[in-house]
Amino acid sequence: MYLKSNTLFENSHPESIYDSIPRPIVLADNLLTPDNMGSMIRLSDNIGASEMIFLGTEPTNSIGRVRKCAASSKDNINWYFTEETDIRKLIPANKKIVAIETATNATNIYETVLPTDAAFIVGNESHGIREEILQQCDMVVYIPIPGPTRSLNVSHAASVALFEWYRQKRKDSV
Numbered sequence: 001m002y003l004k005s006n007t008l009f010e011n012s013h014p015e016s017i018y019d020s021i022p023r024p025i026v027l028a029d030n031l032l033t034p035d036n037m038g039s040m041i042r043l044s045d046n047i048g049a050s051e052m053i054f055l056g057t058e059p060t061n062s063i064g065r066v067r068k069c070a071a072s073s074k075d076n077i078n079w080y081f082t083e084e085t086d087i088r089k090l091i092p093a094n095k096k097i098v099a100i101e102t103a104t105n106a107t108n109i110y111e112t113v114l115p116t117d118a119a120f121i122v123g124n125e126s127h128g129i130r131e132e133i134l135q136q137c138d139m140v141v142y143i144p145i146p147g148p149t150r151s152l153n154v155s156h157a158a159s160v161a162l163f164e165w166y167r168q169k170r171k172d173s174v
Contacts, residue, residue, distance in 0.1 A: 014170075015048055017048075017166070017169060018048055021116050021117070021169055022050075022095075022116070022117045023049055023050040024047065024050070024118050024119060024162065025050055025051055025052075025053065025118075025119040025120070026044040026049045026052045026053070026158065027053045027055060027119060027121040028054050028122050028154065028158075029055045029121060029122070029124055029129045029130055030055060030056040030123070030124040030127075030130065031054060031056065031124060032124065032126070033125055034059060034063075034065035035065065036125060036153070037059070037066045037070075038065065038068065038070040038071075039069055039155035040122075040154070040158060041069075041070035041074055041077065041079050042073040043159055043162065044079065045070075045076045045077045047162045047166060049077065049162075050077075050078070051078040051079065051080075052077055052078070052079035052080075053082060054079070054080065054081045054082070055082060055084070056081060056083065057083060058081035085130075085133065086136070087121070087136050091119045095115075095118060095119045096115035096117065096118050096119070097118075097119045097120075097121060097139075098114060098118050098119065098137065098139050098140075098141060099121050099123075099133075099134055099137040099140040100121065100141060100143070100157050101123060101128050101129050101134060101142065102128070102142050102151075103140045103142070105140055106140040106141055107139070107141055108142060108144055109141040109142065109143050109144075109160070109161060110144070110164065112139070112141050114141075114164065114165045114169075115138070115139075120158065120165070121133070121137065122154050122158045125153075143157055143161065
């Protein structure tokens with residue numbers, strides 16, 4: 001029997017994890033697609049992130065599409081665009097910045113202990129995270145892809161990473 005998600009979670013309180021650990025921050029570097037931007041806002045809201053930061057220019061001609069794809073999440077979380085490239089000016093010094101990227105120094109996300117106080121960043125749909133941004137990250141993780149298409153949609157990759165982080169931290173806090 002179908003059950004509304006609010007009903008399912010009303011007694012389990014998955015958000016209580018944030019009573020003992022800081023909320024993550026989510027960043028995206030130069031996304032191009034309004035649907036992906038909206039999906040990232042919604043995902044950031046779903047995971048309970050404190051904010052969603054888009055590095056790059058605001059797509060003024062398609063911001064309505066971004067809001068539509070974000071649905072009610074557009075009003076639940078602080079999200080904004082910035083052209084700042086020094087991400088340490090955006091992220092508190094105590095947070096570890098985790099890049100979700102295929103790179104030479106990347107480690108398998110499922111074999112990596114993710115930091116409790118974290119900011120996660122994903123890259124552009126075609127070119128990934130810019131090198132000057134990637135060099136500012138404290139760690140880089142990749143998601144192993146067993147199928148023939150070896151890349152994930154940016155919001156799907158962020159979902160896998162953020163919920164792996166949640167799984168690890170939930171296990172640690174139990």
